[in-house]
Amino acid sequence: MDRTHLNEQALLFLAKRDSSNWTDHDEESLQNWVDCDDAHRVAFLRLENIWENVGRLKALGAGLPRGTVPPPSHWRHSPFFASENERAPRSVRQMRLWSFTAAVMILTFATGLIGYLWPRGDRYSTPIGGIASVPLQDGSSVTLNTASQIHVELTPEERHIALDRGEAFFYVAHDTTRPFVVQAGNKRVIAVGTQFSVRREADDIRVAVTEGKVRIEEDAPRRRRGARPETASPERQDQVFAAAGTIATTNSSGVNVQEKPIAEVAEDLSWRQGYLTFHNTTLAQAVEEFNRYNRQKIRVEEPRTAAIRVSGTFRATNSQAFIRILDEAYSIHAKTTDGSVTLRQN
Amino acid sequence: MLESLDNWFKREILAHEASLNRYLQRFWPRRSEIPDLRQEIFTRVYQAAKKSRPQSSAKSFLFSTARHLMADRIRRKKIVAIDSVADLDALNVPVPGQMVDELSPEHHLLAHQELRRLAQAIDGLPPKCRKVIWMRRVDDLSQREVAARLGISEKSVEKHVIKGMRILERTFYGTPDEVKADPGDLTQDEQEHG
Numbered sequence: 132m133d134r135t136h137l138n139e140q141a142l143l144f145l146a147k148r149d150s151s152n153w154t155d156h157d158e159e160s161l162q163n164w165v166d167c168d169d170a171h172r173v174a175f176l177r178l179e180n181i182w183e184n185v186g187r188l189k190a191l192g193a194g195l196p197r198g199t200v201p202p203p204s205h206w207r208h209s210p211f212f213a214s215e216n217e218r219a220p221r222s223v224r225q226m227r228l229w230s231f232t233a234a235v236m237i238l239t240f241a242t243g244l245i246g247y248l249w250p251r252g253d254r255y256s257t258p259i260g261g262i263a264s265v266p267l268q269d270g271s272s273v274t275l276n277t278a279s280q281i282h283v284e285l286t287p288e289e290r291h292i293a294l295d296r297g298e299a300f301f302y303v304a305h306d307t308t309r310p311f312v313v314q315a316g317n318k319r320v321i322a323v324g325t326q327f328s329v330r331r332e333a334d335d336i337r338v339a340v341t342e343g344k345v346r347i348e349e350d351a352p353r354r355r356r357g358a359r360p361e362t363a364s365p366e367r368q369d370q371v372f373a374a375a376g377t378i379a380t381t382n383s384s385g386v387n388v389q390e391k392p393i394a395e396v397a398e399d400l401s402w403r404q405g406y407l408t409f410h411n412t413t414l415a416q417a418v419e420e421f422n423r424y425n426r427q428k429i430r431v432e433e434p435r436t437a438a439i440r441v442s443g444t445f446r447a448t449n450s451q452a453f454i455r456i457l458d459e460a461y462s463i464h465a466k467t468t469d470g471s472v473t474l475r476q477n
Numbered sequence: 478m479l480e481s482l483d484n485w486f487k488r489e490i491l492a493h494e495a496s497l498n499r500y501l502q503r504f505w506p507r508r509s510e511i512p513d514l515r516q517e518i519f520t521r522v523y524q525a526a527k528k529s530r531p532q533s534s535a536k537s538f539l540f541s542t543a544r545h546l547m548a549d550r551i552r553r554k555k556i557v558a559i560d561s562v563a564d565l566d567a568l569n570v571p572v573p574g575q576m577v578d579e580l581s582p583e584h585h586l587l588a589h590q591e592l593r594r595l596a597q598a599i600d601g602l603p604p605k606c607r608k609v610i611w612m613r614r615v616d617d618l619s620q621r622e623v624a625a626r627l628g629i630s631e632k633s634v635e636k637h638v639i640k641g642m643r644i645l646e647r648t649f650y651g652t653p654d655e656v657k658a659d660p661g662d663l664t665q666d667e668q669e670h671g
Contacts, residue, residue, distance in 0.1 A: 134516050146638040150620045173519045180491040185614040198626055200611045203600035
């Protein structure tokens, strides 16, 4: 039977059994239904388990009179969560962001990164292979990828983040009075409330926007720092807008904005979970990616080897697995010398 | 006496649903197939446990079943060569328990963080639905008592339970795609049915 249909049936049984109208006859139908197919029984057990788990919320209802339902988010004030503070969840998207942030924080802890994160004034950085999440005072947060550094300056006029090097993902708390400006070299990416990442390579940047819209502009040499970017004339030639679902890249001739399915943009950000995803990527590019995350550098010398295309998802810090797969699938062999690995065919 | 199979299954297998979902999302490129895959994995584990319960870790057994099923599907469908090689490689790490730990930092989320996720999922429910679920599960009021307090019929309470559980099943335990695809429609749930 179709899973959705099966799930719905199990749901009807569960809710009815919970009511006062549950008869012996109903019980018999339920038993027959779960007995006739293990898939039925499993679907029912699963929902029953979820239903039972919801009862764990009693821990949060403690102290409230029976029958009083606290407003949403009220539980945040529960003594249970007293030691933590966090912005209120408003949507499933934010929930997912929260769980991802937690994952990143745990990952940070797991990799022992905390000791590497130096909050020197407002400067934050990560070592090679590191990921770190930095909450900002305004409720925004920044996730730093490998070998990255930012400099944070929050003023009443502007939230200014200099991306000194590397890559970062920004979750921007909505505040129309204070634009959120990411400065990477002479490029600026400006947002009000949105989610996006900026990766810097020398003076060029790559911006992936997952939510909202950002404005990308080049610093006019005479531009005064702290000037309100919003008041700048919209006709400026060096201004480009990038909306959710786009990836913008800059080069000497300007900014190129490409529309991508959201899933693809999200994949571009899989580093936040510690993964690299390749789709038909040249080995040269894949190796370059791995080299961002690992001290032991990989080199590909032969052009024909560098041009091979690879796909797959890999742990960013586990280049060994990647090398092993290349060996098994493509007969590309690795030779280690002086702390670097050279890949060649045959 | 041996614990009932159903209880064992809930405690040892279904308890890992959240990490199983994360695991599948990481390795199964077609997200829309994950709910079916998950159902098949659970059913297989249940059927195997009917014959004999796993001797060592139930969790490792769950994840190795997941790996085998994914590997089967990859072989049958012949997904692009290196994708399968990459996936199979990751799936074939020798010690299942360790591998899962290594791959899921979220796995270490503390129990109260999971509780917080649950609370957030509950907050995401439509207001009336949320009230019903809260009164029923946190306050332990019966469906009849909840109906009396909210001034609606017991049948409506039951419908709110169905709706709330459907949403929770997708948001808290499901995958992002399941959240979007909501075939169930209970727009008339405020209607009274005697």
